[in-house]
Amino acid sequence: MLAPWLVHLVLWPPLLVSVVHIIGFTGYTTWISFTSSTLIPENDFVGLRNYNSVLASRNWTIATENLLIFGTGFVVLTTAIGLTLAVLLDQRIRAENVLRTIYLYPMAVSFVVTGTVWSWLLNPSIGIQKLVRGLGWEAFRFDWVVDRDMAIYTIVIAGAWQASGFAMALFLAGIRSVDADLYKAAQIDGAGPWRIYRRVVLPAIWPIFIAVMVILLQYTIKTFDLVRALTGGGPGIATQLPSLVVYDLMFQRGLLGRGSAAAVLMLLYLLAVLLPYFAFVQWRKRRNARHG
Amino acid sequence: MSALRIAGVRKRFGAQEVLKGIDLEVDSGEFLVLVGPSGCGKSTLLNIIAGLEAPGEGTVEIGSRLVNDVEPKDRDIAMVFQSYALYPTMTVRQNITFGMECRNVPKRAQDEAVERVSRLLQIDQLLHRKPSQLSGGQRQRVAMGRALVRDPTLFLFDEPLSNLDAKLRVEMRLEIKQLHRRIGATIVYVTHDQIEAMTMATRIAVMHQGEVQQFADPETIYNRPANLFVARFMGAPPMNCVSARVVSAGDGLAAVIGAGRPDAIQLPLSREAEAGAGAFKDRAVVLGIRPECIAEEDRRFGADERGSIAVEAPVEMTEPTGAETIVLMRLGGEQLLGRVSPDVRLPVGGNARFAVDARKLCLFDPATERLIA
Numbered sequence: 001m002l003a004p005w006l007v008h009l010v011l012w013p014p015l016l017v018s019v020v021h022i023i024g025f026t027g028y029t030t031w032i033s034f035t036s037s038t039l040i041p042e043n044d045f046v047g048l049r050n051y052n053s054v055l056a057s058r059n060w061t062i063a064t065e066n067l068l069i070f071g072t073g074f075v076v077l078t079t080a081i082g083l084t085l086a087v088l089l090d091q092r093i094r095a096e097n098v099l100r101t102i103y104l105y106p107m108a109v110s111f112v113v114t115g116t117v118w119s120w121l122l123n124p125s126i127g128i129q130k131l132v133r134g135l136g137w138e139a140f141r142f143d144w145v146v147d148r149d150m151a152i153y154t155i156v157i158a159g160a161w162q163a164s165g166f167a168m169a170l171f172l173a174g175i176r177s178v179d180a181d182l183y184k185a186a187q188i189d190g191a192g193p194w195r196i197y198r199r200v201v202l203p204a205i206w207p208i209f210i211a212v213m214v215i216l217l218q219y220t221i222k223t224f225d226l227v228r229a230l231t232g233g234g235p236g237i238a239t240q241l242p243s244l245v246v247y248d249l250m251f252q253r254g255l256l257g258r259g260s261a262a263a264v265l266m267l268l269y270l271l272a273v274l275l276p277y278f279a280f281v282q283w284r285k286r287r288n289a290r291h292g
Numbered sequence: 293m294s295a296l297r298i299a300g301v302r303k304r305f306g307a308q309e310v311l312k313g314i315d316l317e318v319d320s321g322e323f324l325v326l327v328g329p330s331g332c333g334k335s336t337l338l339n340i341i342a343g344l345e346a347p348g349e350g351t352v353e354i355g356s357r358l359v360n361d362v363e364p365k366d367r368d369i370a371m372v373f374q375s376y377a378l379y380p381t382m383t384v385r386q387n388i389t390f391g392m393e394c395r396n397v398p399k400r401a402q403d404e405a406v407e408r409v410s411r412l413l414q415i416d417q418l419l420h421r422k423p424s425q426l427s428g429g430q431r432q433r434v435a436m437g438r439a440l441v442r443d444p445t446l447f448l449f450d451e452p453l454s455n456l457d458a459k460l461r462v463e464m465r466l467e468i469k470q471l472h473r474r475i476g477a478t479i480v481y482v483t484h485d486q487i488e489a490m491t492m493a494t495r496i497a498v499m500h501q502g503e504v505q506q507f508a509d510p511e512t513i514y515n516r517p518a519n520l521f522v523a524r525f526m527g528a529p530p531m532n533c534v535s536a537r538v539v540s541a542g543d544g545l546a547a548v549i550g551a552g553r554p555d556a557i558q559l560p561l562s563r564e565a566e567a568g569a570g571a572f573k574d575r576a577v578v579l580g581i582r583p584e585c586i587a588e589e590d591r592r593f594g595a596d597e598r599g600s601i602a603v604e605a606p607v608e609m610t611e612p613t614g615a616e617t618i619v620l621m622r623l624g625g626e627q628l629l630g631r632v633s634p635d636v637r638l639p640v641g642g643n644a645r646f647a648v649d650a651r652k653l654c655l656f657d658p659a660t661e662r663l664i665a
Binding site: 203 | 438
């Protein structure tokens, strides 16, 4: 048994730090977003002026559009690749553990490294385009990273490369948790492997789909370092994301009020994803409790 | 006609041999129960019959057709699992029709089959529900319905009642037995519960350590167990197995429990038993006697008075179950269980008189543990 004073010593400082840092600074940022602060914080209330100005800016519009493209592309592609890898790994193959580790490895790399490496691979003059041309296909073009309309998709590719292994691990765990008798029953019923996955296994693990998608979606909203390292938001502002806008407003242009307003908008986006998910989790818990 | 023939089936997982040469033959319409303690290989054998696992050696024939290389779906079988294995995201109806859907049975025929089976099993009210909304007994019925729509050559049951509570288990046991009588199907049923085996089977295969210890009808298994394992495994409370000695008594033979002791008990052997016991005259044997063959002193066993032998023994403990009282006593220095009428009050710690039915004694060779008489 720990001495009571030790319990207090262990519990209170971290709690205090968390409260100050998370709730305190979130609250402070929110307050700043309603002031006319520029380089240094002011305490004058100006209403929604900063929000109006951020929402009206082209920068923010493009960032939000990009977030939609990136979010959809990244979640769909990562889920698809992760699910495919999980189903392939589920075939009781040799060296499964080794392969699983390899697929999970990108997760251990920081987004900055991923972004940098992919920026080299995608750079037309030193990367994949150069390689294929060197092999003899002189007309080969793969210059998405410098193409205004396509650059956002390179971020989707790099992001999917990094996160697919993680999605795979979750899906594989889900598939493995399905009662082995279900496979046997389906086999005797005459279902082939494709039908067993499509009709029996994958429907049985639908909560995992939701979990994977929510985790990936909140990733996309917070994405900063990947874009920063891969395209720097460019060409121009073609791959701008909300987090880059916040950074730009706060630290490049020194507009604390507007930057804070953008940050609070990001928080609202996040809540729009997470609150329905928590409501869903609660609903399932209650439903399971009812059915025992 | 033989519905199932298994010949020389062996299976090993790594270094462990789980099936060591199984031979079984089941006629059409029979109810075969594979019974044994966990790890005896009975479920592996069932999986091999179903085609979910391949035998290492040996052949499996279903309906006189060699099926070693036939897919599970083409073996004309249906299976009911311990966990029921109902597809969790499908409704009861979809669960039942999934197999027909895979076999491209026309929609009309599917509906008719669901109609017929759901009425037979009284699940027609549940067709639109999901498995999670059903009770254990209802899930069990749906699992059986899924098997029944197929109308297969062979039904396979893998411990289907183990997940039910005791009361429901007894009900479903009766129901499965009635179902078997009504549709005349051939069933292979795996269980570790010897009561299920005794009550439902037309033939029982008792398995232990990857071998069939005895393959016979329930009465033979119970009264003439082939070896000590079967004797101890079948029946609750189990058969008393005590060391004894074969001696001559008058013009016949007898088995003596506690030979040389003042409280030795001598039980005469029947004419049939003497043939096998002759070779063990003046040697040690293991004597098997069912608890119900030891009862209160005024009990008469059958019409023949001579079968009943009176003994006096100290009572060590009693267990009243309501319908009868199980009594632990000492005979010739050995502990034995008896079953007496519930209205008999026995003095725990004191002596009481009992009647012993000597007609159904079993003698086993202590070295090989096989039945000798």
